[in-house]
Amino acid sequence: MPFQIDFRGEKAVPVAEGQTILEASLAAGIPHYHACGGKGQCTTCRVLVLEGEENLSQLTSYEKAIKGVRKFPDNVRLACQTHVMGEGVSVQRLIKDDLDRHIFINEAEENITEVMGERRKLALFFIDIRNFTPFIESHLPFDVIHIMRRVFALFRNAIELYNGQIIDTAGDGLYAVFGLKTSIKKAAEAAVLTGLKILDDIKIFNNTYMRPYFNHTFEVGIGVHVGKVIYGNVGIGLSNNLTVMGFPVNIAARLQAATKELNNSFVISERTFRMLKNPPYAVGCDYINLKGVSSAYEVKLIGKPYHTKPAPLTEEV
Known part of the structure; x- marks a missing residue:
């Protein structure tokens, strides 16, 4: 039968x-x-x-x-x-x-090169997945984790293509640096090219995978800044974990968060923009207020507006 x-x-x-x-x-x-x-x-x-x-x-x-x-x-x-x-x-x-x-069916992960306690100029790259919460709420745990792995593999491929180094992941976002083996100008170029590639790759991923199999699409928010930071291994025995510390890191993270309020998927500091040999078209510039900085910070908007405008942030009770 x-x-x-x-x-x-x-x-x-x-x-x-x-x-x-x-x-x-x-x-x-x-x-x-x-x-x-x-x-x-x-x-x-x-x-x-x-x-x-x-x-x-x-x-x-x-x-x-x-x-x-x-x-x-x-x-x-x-x-x-x-x-x-x-x-x-x-x-x-x-x-x-x-x-x-x-x-x-994965091979062993590549070894991460250990760098001990260097102070140097790096390009700092933050990215976060937008509208992921609705996907979490309406799909099986397997789907959620698997799609996270797919999207993070996409991020990783782009970052490594331009010789970046992933430093940390948190929730549905990650943080990478560029310039460990190049000049800061080349690092800025690489970080921006990585972001532009990810925006293109996400569009393809949505059209060829997310829409056909899950009837859902994703958008991302990217922030890039350059500055002098401390890069090294903190020595706590967690799989050779590396860290990057300094105020420029906070600025880059804030630029990524500002993609919501500025309604643009890719926000970079004006300082980064000036370093680019062939800067992409910027749809405009804006100014944001940063904690610990007295004057407004100039940024360039080099992404696109979101298809679904993010909901305004609400204060937690």
């Missing part, structure tokens, strides 16, 4: 008698990864079972062997080894494209 299986965010697929989930999805035109050819010898066809786990076939010997090594949770199955035995089964593919495959 044929059944249906729902591929969450994609479509419902009929499953003929004797077909595996993988065979059914491929027959329905879903580009389901199966690097080993559906022989149970890899894990690229794995799915997350959202509903109807009781209506799936028992684990095969291949699944038991792989689960023993990879320590997969019980609700992760290999599509090539699993048959549907009843209605009400809903699953989600875990590997939808090459980048997913890289994330889930």
Whole structure:
């Protein structure tokens, strides 16, 4: 007796008698990864079972062997080894494209070069994801963490392309520096080029991944400043963690936060703008007040207005 299986965010697929989930999805035109050819010898066809786990076939010997090594949770199955035995089964593919495959089947992280206690001029880069809270509130924990990993991989690729160094992450934002091995002018150029690339990459990501699979889009806020800071390892034994400290860091963070009130996705200090050999078009300049600075701080707006204007900030009770 044929059944249906729902591929969450994609479509419902009929499953003929004797077909595996993988065979059914491929027959329905879903580009389901199966690097080993559906022989149970890899894990690229794995799915997350959202509903109807009781209506799936028992684990095969291949699944038991792989689960023993990879320590997969019980609700992760290999599509090539699993048959549907009843209605009400809903699953989600875990590997939808090459980048997913890289994330889930990952090589070891690169070592971070340790730099001890240097004072130097760096370009400071802060970025934060806008409108992420509605996504958190309406999606599964797996979706939230997975999309965070996707977006942060996008950030990281752009930052490393221009020889930046990620220093810290916090919530749905991160902080990076440029100029560890170059002049401050080249560092400023690299930070701005990174931001512009991320804005383009986010647009592509929204059109090719977020809208088709999640009916949602993201925007980001980016702030860049340059200045003399202290860069080094604080020596607390947390995976060789590095830190950058100084007042310019606070300014860069404030510029990123100011993207909301200025309604522009990319805000840089006027000092940074003057260092650029080929500055991008600035839609305007503005002035913001910074704590500890007596006069208003001049900034350049080099991004675009948000599609959804951020709600005004409210004071916490």
